[in-house]
Amino acid sequence: MATATLDNRNDRATRLASLRAALESGTLRGAQRMINALHPAEIAHLLESLPPAQRELAWELVERERDGDVLIELSEEVRAELIDEMDTHEIVAAAEGLDLDDLADLLAELPEVVTRQVLKSMDQQDRVRLTAVLAYPEDSAGGLMNTDTVTVRPDVTLEVVLRYLRMRGELPERTDCLFVVDRDDRYLGALPVTRLLTEDQEKTVSIVMDSEVARLFEGRDLLSAAIVSSSRQLLGRVTIDDVLDVVREQAEHPLLAAAGLEDEEDVFAGVRKSARRRALWLGINLITAFIASWVVGLFEATIDRIVALAVLMPVVASMGGIAGTQTVTLIIRGIALGQIQSSNARWLFFKELSVGALNGLIWATVVALATWAWFGTWEIAAVICAAIVINIAAAAVAGVLIPLALQRLRIDPALAGGVILTTITDVVGFAALLGLGTLFLL
Amino acid sequence: MATATLDNRNDRATRLASLRAALESGTLRGAQRMINALHPAEIAHLLESLPPAQRELAWELVERERDGDVLIELSEEVRAELIDEMDTHEIVAAAEGLDLDDLADLLAELPEVVTRQVLKSMDQQDRVRLTAVLAYPEDSAGGLMNTDTVTVRPDVTLEVVLRYLRMRGELPERTDCLFVVDRDDRYLGALPVTRLLTEDQEKTVSIVMDSEVARLFEGRDLLSAAIVSSSRQLLGRVTIDDVLDVVREQAEHPLLAAAGLEDEEDVFAGVRKSARRRALWLGINLITAFIASWVVGLFEATIDRIVALAVLMPVVASMGGIAGTQTVTLIIRGIALGQIQSSNARWLFFKELSVGALNGLIWATVVALATWAWFGTWEIAAVICAAIVINIAAAAVAGVLIPLALQRLRIDPALAGGVILTTITDVVGFAALLGLGTLFLL
Numbered sequence: 049m050a051t052a053t054l055d056n057r058n059d060r061a062t063r064l065a066s067l068r069a070a071l072e073s074g075t076l077r078g079a080q081r082m083i084n085a086l087h088p089a090e091i092a093h094l095l096e097s098l099p100p101a102q103r104e105l106a107w108e109l110v111e112r113e114r115d116g117d118v119l120i121e122l123s124e125e126v127r128a129e130l131i132d133e134m135d136t137h138e139i140v141a142a143a144e145g146l147d148l149d150d151l152a153d154l155l156a157e158l159p160e161v162v163t164r165q166v167l168k169s170m171d172q173q174d175r176v177r178l179t180a181v182l183a184y185p186e187d188s189a190g191g192l193m194n195t196d197t198v199t200v201r202p203d204v205t206l207e208v209v210l211r212y213l214r215m216r217g218e219l220p221e222r223t224d225c226l227f228v229v230d231r232d233d234r235y236l237g238a239l240p241v242t243r244l245l246t247e248d249q250e251k252t253v254s255i256v257m258d259s260e261v262a263r264l265f266e267g268r269d270l271l272s273a274a275i276v277s278s279s280r281q282l283l284g285r286v287t288i289d290d291v292l293d294v295v296r297e298q299a300e301h302p303l304l305a306a307a308g309l310e311d312e313e314d315v316f317a318g319v320r321k322s323a324r325r326r327a328l329w330l331g332i333n334l335i336t337a338f339i340a341s342w343v344v345g346l347f348e349a350t351i352d353r354i355v356a357l358a359v360l361m362p363v364v365a366s367m368g369g370i371a372g373t374q375t376v377t378l379i380i381r382g383i384a385l386g387q388i389q390s391s392n393a394r395w396l397f398f399k400e401l402s403v404g405a406l407n408g409l410i411w412a413t414v415v416a417l418a419t420w421a422w423f424g425t426w427e428i429a430a431v432i433c434a435a436i437v438i439n440i441a442a443a444a445v446a447g448v449l450i451p452l453a454l455q456r457l458r459i460d461p462a463l464a465g466g467v468i469l470t471t472i473t474d475v476v477g478f479a480a481l482l483g484l485g486t487l488f489l490l
Numbered sequence: 491m492a493t494a495t496l497d498n499r500n501d502r503a504t505r506l507a508s509l510r511a512a513l514e515s516g517t518l519r520g521a522q523r524m525i526n527a528l529h530p531a532e533i534a535h536l537l538e539s540l541p542p543a544q545r546e547l548a549w550e551l552v553e554r555e556r557d558g559d560v561l562i563e564l565s566e567e568v569r570a571e572l573i574d575e576m577d578t579h580e581i582v583a584a585a586e587g588l589d590l591d592d593l594a595d596l597l598a599e600l601p602e603v604v605t606r607q608v609l610k611s612m613d614q615q616d617r618v619r620l621t622a623v624l625a626y627p628e629d630s631a632g633g634l635m636n637t638d639t640v641t642v643r644p645d646v647t648l649e650v651v652l653r654y655l656r657m658r659g660e661l662p663e664r665t666d667c668l669f670v671v672d673r674d675d676r677y678l679g680a681l682p683v684t685r686l687l688t689e690d691q692e693k694t695v696s697i698v699m700d701s702e703v704a705r706l707f708e709g710r711d712l713l714s715a716a717i718v719s720s721s722r723q724l725l726g727r728v729t730i731d732d733v734l735d736v737v738r739e740q741a742e743h744p745l746l747a748a749a750g751l752e753d754e755e756d757v758f759a760g761v762r763k764s765a766r767r768r769a770l771w772l773g774i775n776l777i778t779a780f781i782a783s784w785v786v787g788l789f790e791a792t793i794d795r796i797v798a799l800a801v802l803m804p805v806v807a808s809m810g811g812i813a814g815t816q817t818v819t820l821i822i823r824g825i826a827l828g829q830i831q832s833s834n835a836r837w838l839f840f841k842e843l844s845v846g847a848l849n850g851l852i853w854a855t856v857v858a859l860a861t862w863a864w865f866g867t868w869e870i871a872a873v874i875c876a877a878i879v880i881n882i883a884a885a886a887v888a889g890v891l892i893p894l895a896l897q898r899l900r901i902d903p904a905l906a907g908g909v910i911l912t913t914i915t916d917v918v919g920f921a922a923l924l925g926l927g928t929l930f931l932l
Contacts, residue, residue, distance in 0.1 A: 061833075064833060097830070097834060214690075242660075245652065245686060246655055246658065248656075295737060299741035299742045300742075300823070309819060316829075323845045323849050336808070337809065341805050344801045348798075351797050358793050362779050362786065362807070363782075365804070366779035366782070374768050377748075378755060378757045379757070381746070386502050389506055389539075392506070392510065395758075396757065399541075399764070411769070411773070411776060
């Protein structure tokens, strides 16, 4: 049996429970020992799993010299909260010894006066490099970039490279290849370190290296990749551990955005902070709910005469909402993965419309039969049947077009797509049911 | 300016557009050249972005010897579709030369007769190793495991290791460390290859190696990790590129499951296949919609006398649904990330209840004012105000308890949580509004 599992949840649950017990009972020495025996990433996970008061207490127990490593492993929100409580000199101390890409992330969140302090405490070369990294958006290749590359020339032999490395001492973390550059620092290719070990030492670098152009991570099995400027100057490298965080955050984004929540939202944030944040989303949805109500209000006279229509309103709205959510979820994900572009959107539009028509007909028939059994009238059954077909078809159309339109307008489809969709399916559903009812049943 | 960006969407869009144009115009030679100039991961992405007919055509154009590499990069559904169309001997050929972990994934999806053929075509040692990998669930450390580790003894010098490696020739892909084992193949630690390059060659392995126990990936900056048995026997290693896929899939799961969609759902699946799959989810939701309708039906007499209540129904249901969705999304994510356990669930319960009460009061007041302005009666305004407070509070309670209860029952919270929640907020919302209306307004 393999003891290492990818999600070591039981270990974590036990650890969290005993840490909470120690914090609550005030046996801080024990808690401190437990915390500092962990890897910074595990400490970060523990902190993220604690309510505010215990979180602050646990953070105090982390050894000072590990503060920086723990901070960069934390989700943004929790990190900002802890930094808020730190003194300037504590922050400056924590920033020391971090990789440049991590430091750049951290600095982006600090008040300017602290940033200046940190910059002052660095040597000239690091400061120049840091400024280069800071010029890129956080999650872009530039923002993830480290400038701790080891470069070699193409015309030397492997033996020379080996001698140079031994002289140089320790290599930067996660170095799986050296970068080959010419005299003007222009990127020529990568030399995997494993090849230094297996190839004949008399060969020159240019023969052994991979002379691809700088390639991209996504979907590639690379551990680190070179970042080059448009003039092919080597700027630095990105390592896959940073990409891992970005991938997780991007994959989660649609889920959180659809509920009006922030990326990396802190589930243990305080009551007032959470309430304030979520209030806005409830307000936006209230407006859309009133729009639906207003549509229903237009048909007050109809409902007054045929109450069964009011009873059936939730069914029509819900079927449209569910069908539309399925479509919109797939389309938003497809856009995020870069699978959907204008060239294949037409095909998808007709596909979703066909799926909607097919499922609409099937379930509208079922609902019609149920309605007939419930209310004993064929007329109402026919009206709800038609309303459901119309609403599910409208849901399919809206489900494809809304995300694509939002994307063109540069509005995040994941944030606004769901709200707009359910507003449409509510309005179309109510209008179809009550409108057809007004036409044919009165 | 850095030319390499993490999401090279423009490149991809252009590539996809020109490939589609080539496929449509029948210039297959051009299409073939374009496809085979790409990395297997990019080919997989292109295939996933094509409608069925063009996808099959493009797949035919992929060079035979790259079939295997492309197949393992594809999402499960698309892979299964393409394999369905292949002959046994084509599959056996594609399986050759794959890493064992990838091969194990592939085999899990093949008909048994083909699996037997593939196994027959392998040599004895690989067959034994493959069987070991197949014994673990696909996404567990064991299932992701590769057995292509390079092992060394602790008591030899680095010079001996270097000589051995040079003799051995090429190292397995993504080798960032060698594993140190004793005479009985028991795992002792890892020897980063970079250290072979920088450390004194006279030192022995045991001095230079990292003698940690086998550590876990999640949250760690490792590129590969050893997998050991309970008796500390080295079984193999997991590399981070495989972990990347699992992380993306796990992060996306709640989004897709909440809409009743499969993991890695193929957005370009055919109409009939998609309709069949989604129909079930619509059916389940239909049942819950009828439950809500039935509750409304109980109050038919009330609606008959105060139609305004029917008009306001969508507002009450929607406010509860939105508030509950926010809570349930956070809780499901927290469970998936291992942040929420019974030890901190109590705190969360009271937190969400407080947030719900706070936002409930605020927005209920707003709705009451709007209702008063609309219908000009204080009585209805008071009833809807109370109904919204009750529903948002119920949503908070349900939003915390449902996912935790489902998890205990070993039902996927991401799949069932949302449906159950909105059923509850619909039922509670309608019952509160119409029930209070019956009590106080008639």
